[in-house]
Amino acid sequence: MPKQLRFLLIVLVVVLAGLLAAGCGGGKDGKDAGKQAAEQYIRYNLGAEPETLDPARSTGLPEGTLITHLLEGLTRYDANNVPQPAIAESWDISPDQLTYTFHLRDAKWSNGEPVTAEDFKYAWLRALNPETAADYAYQLFYIKGAAEYNSGEGKAEDVAIKVVDPKTLEVTLKAPAPQFLGLTAFPTLFPINAKMDKENPEWYKSPETYICNGPFKMVSWEHNQKITTVKNENYWDAANVKLQKLDFLLVESYDTAYNMYRTGEVDILVEDIPTQEIPQLKASGELKIFPDCALYFYRFNVEKKPLNDVRVRKALAMAIDRQAIVENVTQAGQKPAFGFVPYGIADADGKDFQENSGNAFFKEDVAEAKKLLAEAGFPEGKGFPKLKLLYNTNEAHQKIAQAIQQMWKQNLGIDIELVNQEWQVYLDSMDHQNFDICRSGWSPDYLDPMTFIDMFVTEPPENNNDTNWSNKKYDELVKKANATGDQKERMAAMHEAEKILMDEMPIMPIYYYTKPCLIKDNIKGVIIPPFAVYADFKYAYVE
Known part of the structure; x- marks a missing residue:
């Protein structure tokens, strides 16, 4: 081969190699970034098809988990469960702890429009609007005038949410509320694009109209199959979001989800692991168990006979073996529950709230349960109607039931x-x-006992009580706790309220959750918080 031709071929090979390298992007020095970007893709099983992606109307963990990736509030919890600046760059709290002034950063919606203080005010008033029928509207009742507007006894303009300027939001509370800052990281208090909502009130039902301000944006929604999100390039902290794509699979069957994990179709499972697989997964060290400040319990519809008799409710609660359930059925380190507020929430003295209560509001006692049932008119169960126990479709719930x-x-x-x-x-x-007895679970919206205690107040009508139970003294104690910033007084009132709830037993605690997880070894940076959501992928990446 002539030298000239050999030289030309060498040059051509070098040029082609350069072009191919350029096409692949660069890593530390420009060599591997394209490959890295292509690999930044995680598939997570969310489980159930979301009931709604409207932050004002969402109530469940599947909805909250997804919404927390699409939208972002004034604050966002970090890996240490502490609210950090998010859309609010900073804030000031008045000496009397009543006025919060939030200073918004230069954040954008996914369509490029600026996120403004008006977007927050609009979203909060929308959640409070009685016509919205938001179950979580009461989470805004700390704001002066909010409860009155929601009940129809006040006006929207009297709610103490003030837009000082496009980047400054001022909120006045009716009493000090130490938990309020954490609440601003909760979906009900997320902003929505006011312009979009006015033009299309059903914007949250379609990826094409779901304008968001969180780390990810939705690009497709295959109902009952998969929701695909990608990195939101307009997110204010996009530089720290490494994932390019995040799929939320909608597989309710634990067995199916586990098989998909095994075949590489799913990268991470949180909680949805078949109970029969847990022993060997624990033995192998593959299973990771994270703390979870949540309660698994049954609700009683106290308007249904004979559940309207507290003796019947107590008999049902006392006649089961919780230790057997957590050892033989759930098997992932759960603790039997004999109280309502889970472990993991601090009391006024810095100790654990439930530890101070002793987790001993009642005890298992079959003989006493039989006695109570007989006193209620059903000796040895004779004449007891065949009640129905409702649970959402799921192998684990079925086995417990x-x-x-x-x-x-x-x-x-x-x-x-x-x-x-x-x-x-x-x-x-x-x-x-529409049930007699109903399986339920409750994960805290923020780390304070009130996120559990205020569930069972009588009002507002749209809340999370769902038992038809009401107690005037209980309501008064919740109001007392919400009327003071004195932590000793607040906690004492909530301890007393929890005792009333357990004495009257509209609910039956069963166990305190843990979060068993399976995570592929190359998945890093996922936050598994003990409350509010299943997982947070903002800082996640594929190694």
Whole structure:
């Protein structure tokens, strides 16, 4: 081969190699970034099809988890469960702890429009509007005039939310509320694009109209299959978001989700792990168990006979073996629950709130349970109607329900029918009290006992009580706790309220959750918080 031709071929090879390298992007020195970017993709199983992606109307963990990635509030919790500046760059709190002034950063919506203080005010008033029928509207009742507007006794203009300028939001509370700052990281208090909502009130139902301000944006929604999100290039902190794509799979079956994890179709599972697989996963060290400040419990519809009799409710609560359930059914380190507020929330003295209570509001006692049931008119279970126990479709819930069904049969001589419904139908049944007994779980919206205690106030009508239970003294204690910034006084009132709740037993605590997880070894930076959401992928990446 002539030297000239050989030289030309060498040059051509070098040029082509350069072009190929350029096409692949660069890493530390421009060599691997394209490859790295292409790999920044995580598939996470969310589980159920979201009931709604409207932050004002969402109530469940599947909805909250997804919304927290699409939208962002004034603050965002970090890996240490402390609210950090998010859309609010900073804030000032008045000496009397009543006025919060939030200073917004230069943030944008996914369509490029600026996020303004007006967007927050509009979203908060929308959640409070009685016509919205937001279950979580009461989370805004700390604001002066908010409860009155929601009840129809006040006006929107009297709610103490003031837009000082496009980047300054001023909020006045009716009493000091130490938990308020953490609440600003909760979906009900997220902003929405006011212009879009006015033009299209159903914007949250479609990826094409879902204007967001969070780290990710939705690009497709295959109902009951998958929701695909990608990095939101207009997010204010996009430089620290490494993922390019995040899929939320909508697989309700734990067995199916686990098989998908095994075959590489899913990268991370949080909680949705078949119970029969847990022992060997624990033994192998593959299973990671994170703390979870949440409660698994059953609600009683106290308007349904014979559940309107507290003796019956107590008998049902006392006649099951919680230790057997957590050891033989759930098997992931859960603790039997004999109180309402879970472990993991600080009391006024800095100790654990539930530890101070002793987790001992009642005890398991089959003989006493039989006695109570007999006093209520059902000796040995004779004449007891066949009540229905409702749970959302899920193998784990089914196994727990079957175990409790058997315990009630064996210990009390009563028969219970098990009824399962898909997530959205189940939520609607629970919201409208179309049940006798209903499986429930509650994860805190912020780390304060009030996120549990205020669930069971009588008003507003649209809240998360869902038992038809009401107690005037309980309501007064919640008001007392919300009327002071004195932590000793607040906590004392909530301890007393919890005692009333457990004495009257409109709910039956079963166990305190943990978060068993399976995470591929190359997935890093995922935050698994003990409350509010299943997982936070803002800082996640593929190694």
